[in-house]
Amino acid sequence: MMNKGKHAICGVHIAAVDYEAAVQQITNAAHHNEPYAVSALAVHGVMTGYLDIEHRRRLNGLDLVVPDGQPVKWGLNLLHKTGLKERVYGPELTLRVAEAAAKEHLPIYLYGSKLETLERFERNLRERFQGLQIAGKEASKFRKVTSDEKMAIISRIKASGAQIVFVGLGCPRQEVWVFEYRDLLAMPLLAVGAAFDFHAGTLKQAPPWMQQRGLEWFYRFLQEPRRLWKRYMVLNPLYVFTLLGEMTGVRRIPALLPTGRETEQSFG
Template sequence: MELQTERSPLQHRHIIGMRVDATSYEDATERIIKWAQFRAAKRVCAANVHMAMETYDDPKFAEVVNYADLVTPDGMPLVWGLRALGIKDATRVCGPSLTLMVCEAAARHKLPIALYGGTPESLVDLTSFLLDRFPEIEIACQISPPFRELTPAEDTAYTEQIVASGARILFVGIGCPRQEIWMARHQDRIPAVMLGVGAAFNFYSGRVKHAPLWMQKIGLEWFFRLLMEPRRLWKRYLKQNPRFIFLFLQQLILSSRIDN
C-alpha cells in the first residue's frame, strides 16, 4: 500500500550541500495529501538561506534536512540557485503559502490537522484565522510547547496527545533548526505528515506582518523581516546572507570548471 503514496521522483540539486527539491505548490500539496491519506510518517522542510547556512555549519543538521521526504525552495535565492544549476523552471514554494494550500486541501479531503508551536495566545489567534478561512477544517490538536528543552515526560505526553488526536497532518512552528530536528526525532513515533513552517504561525496569528508580494518576488522578503524584527534577525541576515552568496558563487565556479 505504501507504494501507492509515492509520486515520481523530483528533480533536485544540492545548494552548498543542502538538498533542494524542484517542486511546486500543486505538486507539494498533492504529495502531502496522498501521504496523509495513507497515514504515512513523512517530513517536509521549507528551506531558505538560513536553513542552508545551518546545514553548511552543522553536518548533523545537514543529514536531518537532506533525508527529509520533501525540501521545498522557500526563499527566492534557492530558486535562483536551482535555476543556475540547470533547473530552469524552478519556482518558489514558501512555507506560509504552502500551509494555506495544504489546509484548504485537508479541509476538502476531511483530513484532521494539528498545530505544534507558538504561544497559547498565538495558537488561539491562528486557530481562529484557519477556521474563519476554512470552515470545514478539523483542528484535532493544538500544543504550545515551552520555549526550552522538554523533559522526557513532557515530550512523551505531547507526542501521545498528537497521536491520540488522529491528526494526519502536523504543522510544526518552533523555528529553524529546532523544528526540523524535532520532526526527525519524532518521525517514527507520529503517523502523520509533519511540515516545518516556522514563520507561518507568526504571520497568520497576526504576530508578524508578512512582506508585500512584490518584495517576495524579487528576493527582498529577508529585508522586510529585518525591518520588522531588527533585534532578533540582524545577526542572522547580515552575517549569513553574504556568506551564502560567497559559498554559492564558489560552488558555481567549481561546477563550471568540472563541466569544462
C-alpha cells in the first residue's frame, strides 16, 4: 500500500496513493460515518482548477483527490519524485470501492446521470458484486437545484441508509457537488464521472494499451469530437507548458484553500 501524501500539481493538491490506500481511506470513513469528499482527476479536472481560482479552492478542500490520468501521475513523479507505479483511475476505483462495500456490508447510493444509465449501472454492479447493497439511486436534474431541493436530496440519501455515495455529474459539476455536500452528509462522496457510463455500458473505454500510454483522451476525443475538442486541444498543451514551468521554477501556482462550503454553482 502506498500513501505519500498530497502534492500540488498546477496548484491542485493530488494524493500520491495507490488503489489499496484510496479504498482503505474511503471505507474507513464509511465505517466511522465521517464526511469524506473524493475525486479522481485527469488533466481536464486539474486544469479546470488551475484556470478557476475559486474552483481550485474547492478541489483543495476535498479530502482525497487521486491521479486519474496518466499525465497527472507522471506530473507527480516528475515534480515530487513520488514513484507512483500506476494511476488511480476513477472507473477502476469505483469497482474496487463497490467490491469492498459488498464485502464490508456498506450500502451505496448512486447519484447523477440519467435514470436509464443508473438502472443499467445498478444492474451490472449487482451482477458483478454479490451481496452489494444499493440503498438508492437518483438521476440528475441537469440544472441548478433550489435550496429546498438540496435539502430534499440530503434527506433522501440519509433516509436510504447509504454509507457511500457515488456521484456522476461530469467534471467540474460533480466536484462542486461533493465539496458543497461534504459537511451535510456523514459519509464518503465519490465524484467518479464517466464511471457511470462506462460500467452501464453506454460509453466505451479506451483499450488498455492506449490507457497505459496516456492516450485515453485521444480515444474519447474520437468518440465525441464536437463536445471534447476544446478540453483536449487546448487544456492538454496548457497542462504540459504549465508543468514545465513548475519543473523549471519559472512558474509557481499557489495551492489555495477554501474559505467556506457555499457555492452558487450547486448542480443536481
